[in-house]
Amino acid sequence: MTEQTMTVSLPTRGVGLGILQTYGVYLAIIVLLLYNFFFTPNFFNIGNFRTQFVQVVPALIVALGMALVIGTEGIDLSVGGVMALAAAVMPLYIGYGLIPVVMIAIVVGGLVGVINGSLVAFIGVQPIVATLSLMVTGRGIALLIAHEQLVSITDPTILAIGRGTVVGIPCSMIIAVVAVLLIAVLVNRTTFGKQLIAIGGSRRAAELSGLPVKRILLMVYILCAVLAAIAGIIGTARLGASVPSTLGNLIELSAITAVVVGGTPLTGGQVKVIGTIAGAALLQFISATLNQHNVPDAYSQIAQAIIILFAVYIQRGRLAVR
Amino acid sequence: MTIEPPTTAPLPGSVEAPVLEARGVTKRFAGVTALRSVDFAVRPGESLALMGENGAGKSTLIKVLTGVYQPDEGELLLGGSIAKFARPLDAQRAGISTIYQEVNLIPLMSVAQNIFLGREPRNRFGLIDFTKMVADARGLLDVYGIDVDVRKPLRSLALGVQQMVALARSVSINARIVIMDEPTSSLEAREVETLFSVVSLLREQGIAIVYVSHRMDEIYRVAERIVILRDGAVVRVGQLSDIPRVELVSLMLGRSVEKVRRSGSTAFSATNASTAPPVLVAEDLSRRHQIDGVDMQIRPGEVVGLGGLLGSGRSETLKAIAGVMQLDRGRVTVDGKPVRSGSVPAAIRAGIVMLPEDRKAEGIVPNLSVRDNIVLAALPRLSHAGFSSRRNQDAVVEVFMKRLHIKASSPDQIVSELSGGNQQKVMIARWLAMRPKVLLLDEPTRGIDVGAKAEVQALIDELAREGLAIVLVSSEVEEVVEGSGRVIVLRDGSIETELQGADVDEEHLLAALAGVNE
Incomplete structure (x- = not known):
């Protein structure tokens, strides 16, 4: 009732800001690449790019799910906990082979999504509260399962997910590309995607139009958790060990940053899949650039925080237009 | 102070x-x-x-x-x-x-x-x-x-x-x-x-x-x-x-x-009475503190005004019929078939749709395009196995933009950039795309300009003539009187009286609203 009238008084944005909102992330990537082209030795070679890509895969996959949740005006802080849980259950079923291990990790992750989604959709808990509690308990349970132990994984089929290649292309890269394609189709070409975005735009209008709002919200949180579980599997396979204590630590921050920097507003009603990829890539390039110039890792986290502030600041202008 | x-x-x-x-x-x-x-x-x-x-x-x-x-x-x-x-x-x-x-x-x-x-x-x-x-x-x-x-x-x-x-x-x-x-x-x-x-x-x-x-x-x-x-x-x-x-x-x-x-000052033509059997029957609609024992029957092709002051339960009655509000008692049937109460999807499947009173908060999805807003409710019907079909959508959108004279630069224009009147037409289009049997209108012309108002009124008339059953809530006495064939007057959540035929005029309605006995 009041929100719409209040935004009117904010100043309208200039043309420059509009370009930044839409293309800012791509501009930033280009600037970074140019910088590295001139100042970082050995940056521009296939091997390095391949390394970068493989490193970004888990964050990218988590960010895709996060983009869906944010599109519904929600947020999922539990993605790191889900990754830890997925990692923790993998050694327990390692004897059954690749497929059962992967399935169980995904189902366990998905269960977290069911809890998140149920709390948000049916009980009406605010997303940040619901997922915050699972962010903590998810990792807690993971540590209980693993007895706070690091378990190394030797099954070659599982390790292949993280380290193997198919005709020269890393398996994790293939999984990421498939995930991107599926999410892009889901968002842009399906009824589900359109409905999800409408819910983010105006939940009340969606309800009054007869949309299955609760079911869609539940599905979105399950999808996000399943994607996080897949990221957990890939991360574990790459490390060659189940490390529930650290795997996916702060990944929610990277994922949210990638989504927001990519142009998906925190207020929902839009999902930018390509933008999310660009956002994840930008974060990866920043940390790689700092890394290759021997800047400590902590600085890249500071850089990340500044970027998310800046991205949200830019988006504020976009909202004020409405 | x-x-x-x-x-x-x-x-x-x-x-x-x-x-x-x-x-x-x-x-x-x-x-x-x-x-x-x-x-x-x-x-x-x-x-x-x-x-x-x-x-x-x-x-x-x-x-x-x-x-x-x-x-x-x-x-x-x-x-x-x-x-x-x-x-x-x-x-x-x-x-x-x-x-x-x-x-x-x-x-x-x-x-x-x-x-x-x-x-x-x-x-x-x-x-x-x-x-x-x-x-x-x-x-x-x-x-x-x-x-x-x-x-x-x-x-x-x-x-x-x-x-x-x-x-x-x-x-x-x-x-x-x-x-x-x-x-x-x-x-x-x-x-x-x-x-x-x-x-x-x-x-x-x-x-x-x-x-x-x-x-x-x-x-x-x-x-x-x-x-x-x-x-x-x-x-x-x-x-x-x-x-x-x-x-x-x-x-x-x-x-x-x-x-x-x-x-004249409204765009309604002479209203027509209908003799067909009622499409919508609502009985004993009740919810504590809001409505109490409301009954109504609406025939295809008629516009029934729902009169009452604010707080009389007129919007609540519409919400009850549309499944937006949970009921303590009462039932709704469409063509004799019962409709599950308290479920919007069930009401929509039965052919009951409602244009909500608060267009901005409950109607439009502000950041979506005109197209997406029009097809919002009808999406599943316009899709193949869950995949949305642009061609199906365009067909529907084109028909309704033309028919309702929706003024937008293109179907891709963001709906919040449209004038209030055009937004309201987008809302009506969303519901007409569902091919409803019963159209519940809550303040359809509130806050829209004179020109769009006349168009919406003329449209209500036209839709009734095509056989839609329409319930009209309006706080404008003139609109209720000129738009409706009969008027059900609510007071404190119950039906006070019903005006029919020659009694449907401003004088009688005002008397009924005020609760003055004749």
Whole structure:
């Protein structure tokens, strides 16, 4: 009732800001690449790019799910906990082979999504509260399962997910590309995607139009958790060990940053899949650039925080237009 | 803080120097001229009406006067000297207050806190003095005869009362000019009377009133002078007593007086009775504190008005039928088949659709395109195995944009950029795309301009003729009377009476609304 009238008084944005909102992330990537082209030795070679890509895969996959949740005006802080849980259950079923291990990790992750989604959709808990509690308990349970132990994984089929290649292309890269394609189709070409975005735009209008709002919200949180579980599997396979204590630590921050920097507003009603990829890539390039110039890792986290502030600041202008 | 008794009461309509004046104000947005060299002046103690269709520039002018926008050309004069408002706060500090049609306060805060927001009384420790705040708030509201618990959160009050609180707030900030933007659109008749008495109280104190409304009765009651805008320019300034209603309408529309007179003031044709068996049967609809034992039968092809004051349960009745509201008792059938109560999807599947009252909050999805808004409800039907089909969507969108004359640059235009009237048409299109049997309309023409209003009214007529069963809720007596074949009148959640045939006129309806027995 009041929100719409209040935004009117904010100043309208200039043309420059509009370009930044839409293309800012791509501009930033280009600037970074140019910088590295001139100042970082050995940056521009296939091997390095391949390394970068493989490193970004888990964050990218988590960010895709996060983009869906944010599109519904929600947020999922539990993605790191889900990754830890997925990692923790993998050694327990390692004897059954690749497929059962992967399935169980995904189902366990998905269960977290069911809890998140149920709390948000049916009980009406605010997303940040619901997922915050699972962010903590998810990792807690993971540590209980693993007895706070690091378990190394030797099954070659599982390790292949993280380290193997198919005709020269890393398996994790293939999984990421498939995930991107599926999410892009889901968002842009399906009824589900359109409905999800409408819910983010105006939940009340969606309800009054007869949309299955609760079911869609539940599905979105399950999808996000399943994607996080897949990221957990890939991360574990790459490390060659189940490390529930650290795997996916702060990944929610990277994922949210990638989504927001990519142009998906925190207020929902839009999902930018390509933008999310660009956002994840930008974060990866920043940390790689700092890394290759021997800047400590902590600085890249500071850089990340500044970027998310800046991205949200830019988006504020976009909202004020409405 | 209470209102001081007037010391020097200026004569109404005096030729005093204007307290606020705009000279040659021009405002452009990305090449579109919203205001074209507008001159505007309001004097102390005067009540000035500002009228015009949507898009005439009323809102823009108000926003210039209140510092939301800065004029591209021209200047504002406050008490004779040039004033520049860089932001709304500047205008507020200069004594210009605005009452919007939508209450612009903080729902979760108490009434008292809202009234004194930003200027809370302090005790000697510099902390908020709640005792004094509550007492002052009570004193202030007493002046206007508003009896509420000022410690309760604002949102617990009826919308009309919330608005009176907003008014009390702005007046208590020593306003010299109060701009009222459609202040009565959510008020009950009784509250409108209170508002009018407050307006005269304010005028006695020398406060200038700028009154914006679509309702002509009010304009003639409240205002003495009028400024009429059309296409961003002033087309007439004058005493209201010199301008008959028909001329006023024709000035706003830019149409000839004769034409307006011939077509009447609403666009409804003669209403038709239907003899077909009822498509919608609702029995004993009840929900505690809201509606009690409401029955109705609607036949295909008829428009049934649902009359009642605010709080009579008319919107609630529609919500009950549409599955938006859970019921304690009662059942709804469509073509004899029961509809699961309390489920919007079930109601929609049965062919019942509802145009909600609050278009902005409950109707449109503001950031989506016209296309996405139109197909929102029909999406599953326009899809193949869950994949949305652009071709199917375009076919539907094209049909309805053409049929309802939706003015948008393209189906991809963002719906919030459209005028209120066109947004409403998008909403109607969304429901017609579902091929409904029963159309429930809650205030279908509220807050939309005169032209779009006529189009929507004509459309309601046409849809009924095509066999749709329509229930019409409107707070405009004229619209209910001219649009409906019969009128069910609700009072305090129950059916008071039903008007049929020759009894469907303003006189009988007003008597029924007021609960006067004939």
